[in-house]
Amino acid sequence: MDLQDLADRILNGERRALARAITLVESGRADHREQATLLLERLRGHGREALRIGLSGTPGVGKSTFIEAFGCMLIAAGLKVAVLAVDPSSARSGGSILGDKTRMERLSREPGAFIRPSPSQSLLGGVARRTREALDLCEAAAFDVILIETVGVGQSETMVAEMSDLFLLLLAPAGGDELQGVKRGIMETADIILVNKADGDLKSTAMRTCADYAGALRLMRKRPQDPEGFPKALTVSALEDTGLVKAWEEMQALIDWRRDTGHFAAARAGQARHWFEAEVRDGLLARLRREPVRGAMAALAGQVEAGRISAARAAEELLRDYLQM
Numbered sequence: 001m002d003l004q005d006l007a008d009r010i011l012n013g014e015r016r017a018l019a020r021a022i023t024l025v026e027s028g029r030a031d032h033r034e035q036a037t038l039l040l041e042r043l044r045g046h047g048r049e050a051l052r053i054g055l056s057g058t059p060g061v062g063k064s065t066f067i068e069a070f071g072c073m074l075i076a077a078g079l080k081v082a083v084l085a086v087d088p089s090s091a092r093s094g095g096s097i098l099g100d101k102t103r104m105e106r107l108s109r110e111p112g113a114f115i116r117p118s119p120s121q122s123l124l125g126g127v128a129r130r131t132r133e134a135l136d137l138c139e140a141a142a143f144d145v146i147l148i149e150t151v152g153v154g155q156s157e158t159m160v161a162e163m164s165d166l167f168l169l170l171l172a173p174a175g176g177d178e179l180q181g182v183k184r185g186i187m188e189t190a191d192i193i194l195v196n197k198a199d200g201d202l203k204s205t206a207m208r209t210c211a212d213y214a215g216a217l218r219l220m221r222k223r224p225q226d227p228e229g230f231p232k233a234l235t236v237s238a239l240e241d242t243g244l245v246k247a248w249e250e251m252q253a254l255i256d257w258r259r260d261t262g263h264f265a266a267a268r269a270g271q272a273r274h275w276f277e278a279e280v281r282d283g284l285l286a287r288l289r290r291e292p293v294r295g296a297m298a299a300l301a302g303q304v305e306a307g308r309i310s311a312a313r314a315a316e317e318l319l320r321d322y323l324q325m
Helices: 003-011 015-026 030-043 063-076 131-140 155-162 178-189 200-219 244-261 263-288 293-305 311-322
Strands: 051-057 081-087 113-119 145-149 166-171 192-195 232-235
Touching (some): 003 131, 030 131, 051 155, 051 244, 063 145, 063 244, 081 131, 166 244, 244 263, 293 311
Parallel strands (some): 081 145, 192 232
């Protein structure tokens, strides 16, 4: 593989080259990981900066419908939009449906759009393991906005905030019990809450739900990375394309304030450190899965099961002997 040619084609915005590169970074093969690292190094320092928007929401809230409507609106405004959609993987087979392109048929036909579904591979946090690297590739390909759709709401979903500039939480009208399901952690992480399906018979209900969430946000402690009035709750209808322009204006206002105050650059630097530490942890775990470590680990596990050694002592011995720790 000619990595320099692939890097040049990505910088020229070739979508086929971008798709090939994402496949490369998602591969678990050792030679592919080495090539992916070299490719990312060659693309580093390109000077391009996309707006990264993470989006989560409960199943059935209309995430894909919202992304399609929102993405088409942004493209109509002259922006290039990439969508990284993470599908849940089966714990039994490891497979995923990866049906986001079929759910976003209108957006997938837009020349300025790129949609890439990826399996979560049972990874907690609502994102795939290499989503962070796929973000870097899309940024190098000169996309203006990158939308990261997570697998769904849960307390571990806050991981998406570690790779996005804005985190949107999409909720449905009349979700009174939903606030308990969403939990405080993700409420504190969200920059903007969007109550979707504010149309037809649900419009008035959506307005009341939005007011409820706005009240809940006011009770939370103000975050240093937010100007007055944020985080906030808004109503949208992806079906009728209403409220999308207002939501985009609020997103831009928040990002402009963060850029002017230095919070944007500080957040990006903190995210880089977070993902460096995550790579170190993943690397250590990968070494534990190799032979002869795996064999020694199984032998020690047998001793722990038999009660001949404590779990803590066995772990100490394994790390000392095989990882020099």
